[in-house]
Amino acid sequence: MDYKTIAQLKNDLHTKKISSVELTQSFLKRIKQYDKELNSFITVTEEVALKNAAEADVRIAKGTAVALTGIPMAQKDIFCTTGIKTSCGSKILDNFISPYDATSYKQFKDAGTVLLGKTNMDEFAMGSSNETSYYGPVKNPWDLERVPGGSSGGSAAAVAAYLTPAATGTDTGGSIRQPAALSGITGIKPTYGRVSRYGMIAFASSLDQGGVFARSAEDTALLLNVMAGFDEKDSTSINKPVPDYTKTLNDSLEGLRIGLPKEYFDAGLDPEIEKAIQAAIKEYEKMGAKIINIDLPNTGLSIPAYYVIAPAECSSNLARFDGVRYGYRCKDPVDLEDLYKRSRTEGFGSEVKRRIMIGTYALSAGYYDAYYLKAQKARCLIRDDFVEAFKKVDVIMGPTAPSPAFKIGEKSNDPISMYLSDIYTIAVNLAGLPGMSIPAGFVNNLPVGLQLIGNYFEEAKLLTIAHQYQKNTNWHTMMPKGF
Ligand code: GLN
Numbered sequence: 001m002d003y004k005t006i007a008q009l010k011n012d013l014h015t016k017k018i019s020s021v022e023l024t025q026s027f028l029k030r031i032k033q034y035d036k037e038l039n040s041f042i043t044v045t046e047e048v049a050l051k052n053a054a055e056a057d058v059r060i061a062k063g064t065a066v067a068l069t070g071i072p073m074a075q076k077d078i079f080c081t082t083g084i085k086t087s088c089g090s091k092i093l094d095n096f097i098s099p100y101d102a103t104s105y106k107q108f109k110d111a112g113t114v115l116l117g118k119t120n121m122d123e124f125a126m127g128s129s130n131e132t133s134y135y136g137p138v139k140n141p142w143d144l145e146r147v148p149g150g151s152s153g154g155s156a157a158a159v160a161a162y163l164t165p166a167a168t169g170t171d172t173g174g175s176i177r178q179p180a181a182l183s184g185i186t187g188i189k190p191t192y193g194r195v196s197r198y199g200m201i202a203f204a205s206s207l208d209q210g211g212v213f214a215r216s217a218e219d220t221a222l223l224l225n226v227m228a229g230f231d232e233k234d235s236t237s238i239n240k241p242v243p244d245y246t247k248t249l250n251d252s253l254e255g256l257r258i259g260l261p262k263e264y265f266d267a268g269l270d271p272e273i274e275k276a277i278q279a280a281i282k283e284y285e286k287m288g289a290k291i292i293n294i295d296l297p298n299t300g301l302s303i304p305a306y307y308v309i310a311p312a313e314c315s316s317n318l319a320r321f322d323g324v325r326y327g328y329r330c331k332d333p334v335d336l337e338d339l340y341k342r343s344r345t346e347g348f349g350s351e352v353k354r355r356i357m358i359g360t361y362a363l364s365a366g367y368y369d370a371y372y373l374k375a376q377k378a379r380c381l382i383r384d385d386f387v388e389a390f391k392k393v394d395v396i397m398g399p400t401a402p403s404p405a406f407k408i409g410e411k412s413n414d415p416i417s418m419y420l421s422d423i424y425t426i427a428v429n430l431a432g433l434p435g436m437s438i439p440a441g442f443v444n445n446l447p448v449g450l451q452l453i454g455n456y457f458e459e460a461k462l463l464t465i466a467h468q469y470q471k472n473t474n475w476h477t478m479m480p481k482g483f
Contacts, residue, residue: 003162003479006071006219013060013070020060020070024053024114027072031116031163034483039138040148040158042077043085044117052114059112067222069112074167076155077118078125079105079210080199088201089121089133089151092321092328092347102199103231104168104210111226116164120154123349124318125170125203127151128178128421131412132351139408140183141480142446146405149179152213156183159213161483166214166223170200172207173306174400174425177437180213181400181449184439186466186476187213188220191457192432193238195224196231204313205236207306207429216476217438217466221245224459240457248460249467254288256465257393263299264398264424264451276441276448277399280469284397287468292393296385301378302427303419308362308375309430314352315359321347354415383431390455395465399424400437400449424451434459438466439475447475 004012012018028046035041049072056070080086080098087093101109109115122132130138130153138153140146141161148157152169156179159167169176171189180187189211200210212223225246230239258281265274281291323329323343330342348356362371389396401421411418428435433453440450450469454462470476 003215004165005216006068006165006214006222007216009071009165010067010222014065020053020056020114021050023070024049024072024116027116027164034161034163037139037144038141038157038161038163039136040120040154040161040163041074041117042087042089042120042135042154045084045115048084049114049116056112056114066111068108068226070114071166072114072116072164073108074116074119074155074158074164075105076121076152076168076170078121078170078201079168080201081105081115081118084118086118086201087134088125089123089135090348090352091134092343094134094328096327100199103196103233104200104227107226119152119158119167122151122153123352124201124314125151125172125175126314126351126355128174128418129406129411130154130179131408132349134349137408140405141483142184143405146407146446147182149182149401149405151175153179155213156180156185156187159183159185159215160480162479166212166219168210169213170208170210171429172203172310173429174422176211176213177400177425177435177449177451178422180437181451182405182447184447184478184480185213185215186217186220186436186438187211188224188436188459188462189428189434190224190228190459191434193236194434194457194459195227196234196237198231198233202317204310205317206313207310209429217463217470218246218249221249221463221467228459243460245460245463248464251464252288253284253465253468256284256289256395257292258284258289259292259294259389259393259396261294261296261299261389261396261398263296268402268420268423269399270403270443272443273399273403273448276443277450280440280450281397283469283472287472294389294393294396296389296427298378298381298385299427302382302430303423305375305378305382305430306426307358307419308371309379311355311359312362312372313359315356315363318352318356323347379430382427386427386431386433394461396453398451400451404443404446404448428453432456434462436462436466438469439478441475
């Protein structure tokens with residue numbers, strides 16, 4: 001079917017061509033029709049959606065609407081939503097009804113958006129394929145035998161199949177950019193600190209960052225306008241003015257310096273993906289950009305450093321799920337230790353347990369210096385590579401993922417090969433930089449993502465670069481067959 005971008009829907013709502021209730025009903029209908037197969041939602045909030053939509057229609061009629069009032073969207077099930085189940089893809093939170101709102105959700109609520117539901121995800125956002133969810137795998141709308149990417153796979157698949165025009169995601173090591181690439185949509189992970197993490201269930205706090213998925217860069221700009229900004233409830237949030245991200249979308253790219261890191265075009269990259277990326281770069285040259293070859297010599301350290309730091313932080317963050325205060329509790333514990341042990345053993349899935357064990361080990365006395373401290377040193381080197389590179393270039397480009405969407409089950413028994421699917425995204429989180437993935441072609445009918453990496457707080461520049469490409473190409477307008 002034909003889809004409409006948020007920018008178009010906004011126009012339809014404001015000119016009263018359609019009401020928010022009608023629009024919401026049409027998306028709820030699509031969810032009913034297609035989501036049995038895709039499994040992209042954990043919870044569909046039909047009642048809340050219709051209530052939000054009716055309120056939005058009143059706001060529009062009164063003339064108090066803002067840009068996104070009345071626009072339906074979905075929230076990754078990692079964002080706390082008052083009165084609505086927030087499972088984080090885990091059995092341990094299957095019964096958890098949040099008593100408060102995540103700041104990001106509250107911002108979208110205050111803007112008058114409509115909550116269609118909560119999307120499926122890898123358990124506690126640990127994964128690259130959405131196969132570790134307690135609620136089962138999500139399917140890629142481009143090929144139902146394949147993964148949509150992870151961990152925000154439900155959000156990505158739902159936007160790709162147009163079950164929602166937009167959805168939130170989180171990116172700790174690639175979980176917005178990688179599923180955006182594998183599902184053929186646009187996703188942005190802002191600079192660390194640009195978007196509040198309050199109420200976003202923590203996986204690895206020094207890496208986690210919320211962001212959005214949509215069908216165009218312009219739409220992600222509209223969404224980021226709502227989501228970006230300082231939050232006093234998040235001590236890592238940065239108090240810096242937020243530009244209007246839509247204002248600069250049409251700036252010229254004449255003279256733009258694009259850095260191509262040789263490490264992102266290594267032997268592990270599918271040659272067909274490389275071709276698509278090179279074609280995208282050519283497109284930028286036509287728009288007046290200059291190519292500069294750069295080195296990010298410590299790229300090879302990013303996967304090992306990440307898989308010490310992220311598990312270390314997760315082992316500490318997930319200590320709170322103990323069967324006492326909230327979430328799953330085992331039946332008939334004999335004593336307190338049995339309660340802790342069995343609640344966690346029965347409540348967590350195997351990938352989460354693997355990470356808690358690795359993290360606890362890396363942080364334990366005697367191993368801390370050898371693993372955790374060393375990983376932090378590697379992290380500094382990785383960041384320094386980017387700082388050096390951005391002295392010479394305005395943006396870094398390369399593939400988002402080394403291969404197109406893989407088959408469900410193909411990598412689930414091989415954690416190392418799964419971890420390698422984030423080889424080009426993880427360094428960005430270790431450095432805290434903003435990154436995007438935009439559709440840039442197909443390989444065997446499967447979408448390819450072009451990654452754009454910007455300097456700190458240069459989201460506006462990234463969005464301009466993405467928007468200009470989308471004005472000259474139509475990859476982002478393609479819809480998977482059957483939806
Ligand atoms: N795939 C990476 C991991 O499994 C990144 C996940 C994420 O960004 N949340 O940790």
